[in-house]
Amino acid sequence: MCSISWVQILSYVTFVICVVGIASKVIKIYGLPIHLRWELYPIPHEKDFRYGGSYLEEVDWWKKPRKKNFLNFVKFLFIEILFVRVLYHNNRKMWYLSFPLHFGLYLVIVWLGLLFLAAVLLALGLSTEHVLILFLQGIATVLGVVGFILAAVGCVGLIIRRATAKQLQGYSAPIDYFNLVFILTVVASGFFVWLGDSRFLTIREYLTSLITFSYAGPLGSAITLHIILFSLFAIYLPFTHMSHAFMKFFLWDKVLFEDEPNLKGGSVESRVTTVLNYKQTWSAPHMHAGGTWSETASKGVDNEEK
Amino acid sequence: MKKNNINVEDISDPSIQMAVIEPENLMPLPYPYDTPDAQPPLKKLTDDQKERYESDLDGFLALKLPKPETKEEEDRLVGQFLEGLKKLLSRENNWTFLMPLMMSLEYCAKCQTCNDACPVYIASGKEEIYRPTYRAEVLRRIVNKYLKRGGRTFAKFTGNEIDLNWKTVARLAELSYRCTLCRRCAQTCPIGVDNGLINHELRKIFSQEMGIAAEELHEKGSVLQLKTGSSTGMNKPAFMDIIEFLEEEIEEKTGKKIKIPIDKKGADILLIHNAGEFLSWPENPSAFAIIFEEAGINWTLSSEIAGYDAVNYGVWYDDAQLARVAVQHAKIAKNLGVKKIVVGECGHAHKALIVVADRVLNGDLNIPRESCLPILEDIVVNEKIKLDPQKNNFPVTLHDPCNIVRLMGIVEPQRKILRKIAPLFREMSPHGVQNYCCGGGGGFAIMPSLNIPDWRSAVSGRMKFKQILDAFQDEIDPNIRKMICAPCSNCKGAIRDLLDYYDAWEKTGIAYTGLVDLIVNAMVDIDGPFIEWPDEM
Structure with a gap:
């Protein structure tokens, strides 16, 4: 018998492709030449972010120490990435659908992260009944189920909205529907795993097998399907415009909020x-x-x- | 023939007129412009003009593109466009905006959130082709279909259906001059995609590769400026004459004998005005001279080529022209040995010289540059000149020039000044970094050709006009004199044309001026009023 299954091989390959895909995107951005300044206010790291002010409001600004409020920047990113605040303020109808999709997916990522952490701890020798494992497992279960449901609701809502809203129809291609359906199948399959395994123990055990490079044992059809769909999606994601989920950080940080002046000797x-x-x-x-x-x-x- | 329900692919269809702009379909305006008969008509092109130029985008012409005579000529132009597009996506040819462009092309989720932020789209009555996403989507599809591997094979599935023919290119060219580059769209994008930037880059393909640009921006704009000294055509002797005239006017109007410093070596400040001020609003540079002299500032103007004209139209359409004008400004400052360049009341010149050209001016050309607004704030708020706000005892509202406010974050200095000198100051809504463009952004303010001025006043400036009317709605009676303060030359020009187009002085008593004009008007040691109302001119 083979020491690891083809599903496990798929998971390892997925991990590598996903990481390399994301890394190559980020490296590509960092490898691009410096561009002319094209900032747009308000900029969160400026001290007068409240009303959109900048250091250019001061006489002889170049003689003064540059004050950047890093905390404000992080706060902005945190709220924006987690709650899609700009969309909330400017397109509420879309937000009602986009927020559950994105927040649901973030919860799914946290779910996976917590199960992975539990798997690491188990691999390190903690017992399955250890309070920490039980805690992680409990939190992960709640977040995972809520995440699957939210993301599914968001997907279905966005498919309907793209198909029915006049301003979206002409700009929605088959691939946009395909992407949403793809996400829907991933989260729906995850939900089905939960229906047969209310604490996601099989997922945790599978993750443990990946960490320890040991045979995962026979997997049920629901979990196998979920792993395959999840893997294919993780391979696909970095190479599509859906990577805006993480690439938007660079649109802000490297373009819209990039107001670094060209000082002599800098x-x-x-x-x-x-x-x-x-x-x-x-x-x-x-x-x-x-x-x-x-x-x-x-x-x-x-x-x-x- | 006008087609209903225009799609992105329709831009390639030679058989249709893509949009027809009629006053009755535009965004409604408040009182006293809330009736159909209060809407001025829009100038139509003549049959001859339609015959000669590509005009089936929306019936307006910014570029006056002649119709190619043969299919071969069409194909050659399409080929040039595609070649330019390749260069736009290349590192060496477009390092200037490659990163922002690539990311904006790649990551748009097509959620259409930006549409409602666009004053042109909203004011037009939501005309499909004016969506900020429309032209961006056309360009994105051309890139994906014609420049990416497998693009044509999967075009339908990936949503990149488009035909690149001469109609597509001609309409894209004209359409790139239907955006004021105010970038409100980018502010509302949940991803940070900048459709204003895509429009800017589109203009660059036409200018830098195909030699196609609005005549007022290129031949009669930046080229003329670098050749004669100013995009107004004003040469050095004419400039010197005007300075003499200003000195006489200042003395006549205020009793102050001021010698305006020209080419003064070693001055602290080189002040550069938009040269349009000298010709259209000479009271503005006069007011600067009065304030700076009164505050004891060591300053100078320049009489060198481009030294008396801060404009830099390159910022709207061409990186080379942008760089050339900026370098010329910096060289003058370097030769004079000034400590810094201060830009007068001209928004795009602020943005071009202080911010965008910041990464062009290296080494000894990297002279410190700043806006006039913080210095004026310092003078007014710290009472370096004596002011009596009661002399400005009339309703005043403030227009925020996009280039100075949203694109530079200079928001409060002008407000602190107005709070000090204008007791009846009130804000427009929205204001500050969420302001609306005057309608003259992106070059429209200085494009008087054919029927573009009508389009500007009826469509791109409509939202601003609505804002102005709303700000004064409680005192809209034409017998109550009201003032818009617009600290930007091009905005002032666009607002002047807006007020003329709608006959606003007669119907509402609304006039416009600059910021320094209001400051001098409030100066204690000047007897008469400095600003002049339209019925006093």
Whole structure:
């Protein structure tokens, strides 16, 4: 008999692809060149975030120490990612559906994390009746079931809304429905696992087998189906626009809230020097293709074509 | 033929007119513009203009794109567009906005939340093609279908159905000039996607690759500015004449004999105005001169090419032109040996020189740059000049220029000043970083060609006009004089045209001015009023 099953192999492969997929996206973002400033207020790390003020409100701002309120930034991200506050304020109808979907999925992630933690503790030798294991198992069960239900409600609601709301119909493609149905099958299969295993013990044992690289034993059809669907989704997610769930951090941090000034001798200055030496090949006559951006910027008064 | 229920794919359909803008379908306005006969008509294109130019987007023309004569010419232009799009997504050609563009193209969830934030879309009566997502979606589909591997094979399933033909390109070009770049849409996006940025990048393909841009922005804008000194066409001798005129006007109006410093080496501040102020509102640079002299500031203006014109139209359509103008401004400041550049009341010049060009001006060109508003706040709030607020004893509301407020976070200085000098100051709703554009953003304020001014006043400026009327609704009687304070030259121009278009002075008694004008109007040691109401001109 093989020491580990094909389902377990699928789980390991999933883990690697998912991590590599997400990492490659993040690395790609960090590898992009510095861009021109394009910030948008209010910016949470600014001291006058309350009304959208910035350091540019001060005379001789460059002579003053830069004050960034990191705590406010974290608070903003926490509330925004968890509760989708911007959507709540600007599109309540959509929020009623989008929030349960996203919050439900976050609960599912926490569920998986807690079960994983319990599995680690078991692998380290704690007994299945240890109070910590029981506690983690109990919390995970509640969060998991609530998460599955919320996410399913959100999916069904969004499918209906995309199909019926006039402003969404023309912008909704088969793939958008496919994605929602895919998520629905994942969470529904998770819910079915719970119907046959009210404490998700089989999932925990399966996770333990993954940690210890030991044979998981024969799995029931419900859990097998759930693992397969969950794995396929985790492989698929990083390569779709659904990765906005975590990539939106960069849209804020690296673009809309990126108001770092270019101070003499600062870190921005050297990065700017690099990009100004890039060559551009734009074809319009006034662009003077072939020169560096630095040269292009200097072709001002005398070299302008009529 | 106008088609109902326009879809994204329809942009490629040569047989249809995509939108027809009629006054009766636009967003309703408050009293006294709440009746159909109070809506001014919209200027239509002539048959000749329709024959010559690509006009079947919405019947308005910002670009005046001539119709290609042959299929070969159409194909060549489509090829150029696609080539430009590739460059837009390349590191070396578009490091300037590559990251924001890629992320905005990739992560939109198409939830349409941004639509209700867009004053153009709402004011138009929710015209489909004006959705902030419409042009972004067209571009996204072209990228996904024509530039990505397997894009054509899976286009239907992935929602990237679109035909890239000359109609698509021509309409996209014109459509990129139906957004004021106010970026309210990005503020409401739960993901942080910026459809305003996508519009900006679209304009760049046309300008930087195809040589297509609004004439007022390029040939008569940044090119003229770098050649003669100003986008107004004003050269150095003309500028010097105007300065002399300003000095005489100041003396005549206030009794103060002021010598406006020009090209003063080693001054603390190089003040750069939008040159439009010298020609259209000379009282504004005069007011700056009075305030700065009274406060004892060591400042100067420049008479060098572009040194007396802060505008930088490149910020709306072309990175090279943006950089060239900014570099020219910085070189002048460097040669004068000033400690800092201060930008006068011009919103886009603020954003271009202080923020966007911050990563163009390196080394010895990295001269400190700041807005005029904090200095004015310091002068007014710390009482460096004597002011009597009762001299401004009329209702005043404040327009927030998008570039200064939402895009730079300069919100309070102008308010602190108005609270000090205008006892009847009241806010518009919404205001501050949630403000609405004047309708002249993205270059519209300085685009007087064909019927674009009507589109600006009826559509893109409509929400601002509504805000203004709402702010004064309790005193809308035309016999009560009311003032809009707009600390931005282009906003002021757009508001001037709005008030003219709706005959607002006669019907509501609403006028407009700049911030420094109101400050000088409140100065104790000036006998008569400094600002002039329309019936006094």
